[in-house]
Amino acid sequence: MAGEKDFAVAASSEWTDDEDGVRLPAGEAHAWVPGQNQTVCGLPLRRAQLTRFPHVTWADALPESGGGADRVKRLCPRCRSAAAGRTAGRDSWRRVNPRP
Numbered sequence: 001m002a003g004e005k006d007f008a009v010a011a012s013s014e015w016t017d018d019e020d021g022v023r024l025p026a027g028e029a030h031a032w033v034p035g036q037n038q039t040v041c042g043l044p045l046r047r048a049q050l051t052r053f054p055h056v057t058w059a060d061a062l063p064e065s066g067g068g069a070d071r072v073k074r075l076c077p078r079c080r081s082a083a084a085g086r087t088a089g090r091d092s093w094r095r096v097n098p099r100p
C-alpha cells in the first residue's frame, strides 16, 4: 500500500474546498510523479490540459479513500494499475524510462 502514497494526482479539472481553501482534483484523475511532465500512463500534462496536484496523493484521489476524491468522476485505469503495482521495490519507480 505504500506505493500509492508515492504518487500525486493530475486531473482534468479542479475545485476548491471552501472551508480549507485547498485545491482538489475533479473530473478525470491520473497518477503523477511530481517533477515529471507526464502522467504515469504517459499523457503529456500540458497537451492533455491536466492540472497538477502535488499536495494530493494518489491514495487520496481513490473514491474509497473518502479523502480528496469527492469530485473525481473517473480514475484512469492504467494509472490505477500502475500505482497499485508499485508497492514492491520502492526504488524501481524512480528510474525514468525513456519514452518508447
Ligand SMILES: [Zn+2]
Pocket: 029, 030, 031, 039, 040, 041, 042, 043, 076, 077, 078, 079, 080
Ligand atoms: Zn492515466
